[in-house]
Amino acid sequence: MLSWAITFLVIALIAGVLGFGGIAGAASGIAQILFALFLILFLLSLLVGRRAPPV
Numbered sequence: 001m002l003s004w005a006i007t008f009l010v011i012a013l014i015a016g017v018l019g020f021g022g023i024a025g026a027a028s029g030i031a032q033i034l035f036a037l038f039l040i041l042f043l044l045s046l047l048v049g050r051r052a053p054p055v
Contacts, residue, residue, distance in 0.1 A: 001041070005034035
């Protein structure tokens with residue numbers, strides 16, 4: 001998922017340099033959403049993985 005966020009970030013940067021403002025804005029918005037989703041899932045996996053094993 002992080003790779004998708006980085007991909008959309010690169011697309012947004014290239015589109016911004018080339019002057020495609022609408023595409024750059026959309027791609028950066030998608031990258032932000034994917035990155036936030038990645039962070040939430042990463043933190044959840046850290047919390048779930050730290051549970052004490054059943055005795």
